[in-house]
Amino acid sequence: MHMDRAQIKAGIMVSTRFQLFLPLILLPVIGTQAIDMFNCLDAFPNTTILNSTYLKNVNGVLTSLISSNNSNGYGFYSSAYGENSDKVYAIGLCRGDLKHDACVTCLNASRYDLMEACPNDREASLWTEKCKLRYSNHSMHGTVELIPCSTGYSNKNVSSSLSVLEGFNQRLMALLGVLKVEVAAGGDVVKFAVGNANVSIYSKNISTIYGLAQCSPDLSELGCNNCLDEALENIQIYCYGSGFGSYVNPSCDVYYQVDYLFYDPAAQTVPVALPPLISPPTANARGKQSNISQTLIVVFVSILLPFIVML
Numbered sequence: 001m002h003m004d005r006a007q008i009k010a011g012i013m014v015s016t017r018f019q020l021f022l023p024l025i026l027l028p029v030i031g032t033q034a035i036d037m038f039n040c041l042d043a044f045p046n047t048t049i050l051n052s053t054y055l056k057n058v059n060g061v062l063t064s065l066i067s068s069n070n071s072n073g074y075g076f077y078s079s080a081y082g083e084n085s086d087k088v089y090a091i092g093l094c095r096g097d098l099k100h101d102a103c104v105t106c107l108n109a110s111r112y113d114l115m116e117a118c119p120n121d122r123e124a125s126l127w128t129e130k131c132k133l134r135y136s137n138h139s140m141h142g143t144v145e146l147i148p149c150s151t152g153y154s155n156k157n158v159s160s161s162l163s164v165l166e167g168f169n170q171r172l173m174a175l176l177g178v179l180k181v182e183v184a185a186g187g188d189v190v191k192f193a194v195g196n197a198n199v200s201i202y203s204k205n206i207s208t209i210y211g212l213a214q215c216s217p218d219l220s221e222l223g224c225n226n227c228l229d230e231a232l233e234n235i236q237i238y239c240y241g242s243g244f245g246s247y248v249n250p251s252c253d254v255y256y257q258v259d260y261l262f263y264d265p266a267a268q269t270v271p272v273a274l275p276p277l278i279s280p281p282t283a284n285a286r287g288k289q290s291n292i293s294q295t296l297i298v299v300f301v302s303i304l305l306p307f308i309v310m311l
Contacts, residue, residue, distance in 0.1 A: 037127050037150050038125065040118035041121060054088065057086055060082070061089070065077050074217070075098060075131075077093070078090070085137075088135055089135065089136050091133075091218075093131065095192075095212075097192070097267035098264075103130075106130045106131035110133040114126040127250075132253075143223075144224075144226060144227050145250040148249065151239070151247050153245045153246075154244055154245075157243075165240070167200070175209055176232055178195065179211055180232060183215055183228060184221050184222075186224075191215035192212075193212070194211065194213075195210075196268075197209050201258070207259050211256040212255045212256070227252035228252050228254065230252075231247040231254040235256075243257065245257075
């Protein structure tokens with residue numbers, strides 16, 4: 001994809017169907033409501049209306065994509081339609097915990113939304129909370145595509161304490177790091193993992209961070225790992241201290257949220273192994289430790305004092 005020759009329209013689709021076009025490759029999203037992101041891409045400047053054959057092939061590939069012949073049986077769809085320079089490639093991917101019927105419903109709705117939002121574009125993509133759909137005039141199979149992308153986060157931190165925020169961020173990145181390894185090591189059918197980790201945020205109460213990571217299953221282990229590295233780097237930068245966060249691009253995505261189980265718990269088959277949660281000592285505990293230290297010093301001096309006098 002030659003981004004230096006491309007024109008991107010990144011948009012937000014909400015329930016009112018209001019469409020906001022922004023000339024951004026990275027689009028941070030602030031708030032708590034899940035939104036749909038679409039990106040319309042023209043391969044060459046000043047090209048907005050393509051020839052009718054290509055547009056017919058776009059409609060053909062998106063219409064025929066969601067069938068058992070084009071699916072790996074686990075929510076991944078890939079197909080091509082047309083010939084030569086008018087050939088169109090399409091990929092659809094559902095979140096790994098989504099059931100088949102819900103997956104088909106999501107992709108079908110995305111097909112109509114994408115064609116409405118990007119009616120004359122050579123390349124386009126749409127991702128929602130549950131599925132992603134994209135088409136292009138070149139093969140996308142096995143290719144890591146980091147742009148366009150979006151990062152979502154809350155404008156309110158989980159705490160005003162810097163030490164609590166640092167502890168929370170360390171716990172979050174440890175969880176997402178474990179999920180990244182599990183996803184990248186997945187086979188060519190499913191690259192998906194979910195998990196959770198406990199963290200102390202509010203006084204003595206323990207909160208739970210729920211996390212999800214996924215790669216397009218046609219990626220290699222290295223490609224998936226590189227894509228998720230990019231995702232975690234953006235999470236680290238933009239979502240520091242945030243109670244929820246997300247990073248999505250055409251090839252991979254990462255989500256997390258505090259104290260809200262947003263994925264199907266049945267998808268978590270293996271517990272996530274993290275170091276034990278260590279809470280900082282309370283004021284009383286620190287006082288007891290100080291008293292014990294003082295007592296030991298007194299005992300130590302009383303033992304040595306006779307020997308010092310004899311000298």
